[in-house]
Amino acid sequence: MSRPPLARDAVLDAFTRILVDEGERAATMDATARAAGVSKGGLLYHFNSKSALEEALVKRLETLAQQDVDDIENSAEGVVAAHLRSSQNTGSPLDVTILAVSRLAQNGSDAA
Template structure:
């Protein structure tokens, strides 16, 4: 029952949205409070400091991540294809949490880096289970990373990038075909 629009939830959502659309420097306490419809004092009642706001964001990210790991482990297309496919920004809650947190990596806060390092380790583990070969697994992860970083850094001008095309008319399906080529063939 955490999904009701409590003030705390509205503040967190506003912080996330500001990070995604305008970057960390624009996500000041004033701006977040205004976007959430409360005063700065009201915001600081729920989150005692800016660091607490970040922690709130990361806690939410970790929640979504656990659910994603479970889905990935059971994905019928295999973990590798699942990873690449979901590396395209899809505007899901998980995607939004990732991109928002990504924008904080440059900052001084080392805890954000650590969270992403942990996510990466889990993903790699799953892909390796799927593909067996370390180099291939690494290559597939890098491909997905490239997709995600491009989205996170260069973003979605105005809601574009949501479709299937990633660039120059190249579709995700075309990328997935390439990933399948890399899958070690069972000798028959």
Template sequence: MTREALLDAAESVLFEHGSQALTLAAVADRAGVSKGGLLYHFPTKDALVAAMVARTIEEFDALIDSYDDGSPGSYTRAHVEVTFEILGGEARTHRRWSAISAAAADPGQAEPMNEAMRRWHGRDPGEDPDPCAAQVVRLAVEGLWEVVSHVPDLYDEAQLAELRTHLLAMLEQPAPDRA
């Protein structure tokens, strides 16, 4: 049994039954391995949750990198594109990532996600035509993700497409003259 397959099993348990049901025994059962087989890779539940959080962060970073071409404003556009790819993709993907964040509610467990958020949202938007609009757009997609995680059917495909188009258009506008 590979480490990735064990993480997949843990994510399934977490997504389907919530953080209270995430036990080493439940994960081993879902993966079809002995508890000892699971413990070989993840000696504690905390180690398992930490690995799920790390994988989530790595997946998001890889998606951002796939869209960010290094041109002015491309990082924020990538953030929007990735968010909508995830929200419009497999129905459970964004909820899976949200469940993992919830499972890491312990302050020690939450720190890697907090650091990733600082990196994702703290990145200098100075390369964007309107740096303030870039920050607003990043916060808007984060808020949208949170809302859709709780109410998945709130927006249909057409509404999500319209929101995406509008947010990307906001990024193309030059900063207003503040003089």
């Protein structure tokens, strides 16, 4: 599978940060485009709706969570130690994405 374009990641990162810092109501398409440094058309090229953006964020969470499970299962330190280490909130991409998706869930998003 090919890597998504950098602008797509920048938009998703900006959406995540707005959700975490300001909440779901502040995470508008316009605010996300501004925070990502892309035009509204550039945002719409990658995500044609806020729902599409939310779905991409949930997909990112699924991917990061699976990577975390894989890392735990393959850890040289053992699964218990790896799980304990992984369970600490360190501000990792997984931690931030969990928080962002929880913000969506708090407001009843279908994607979350």
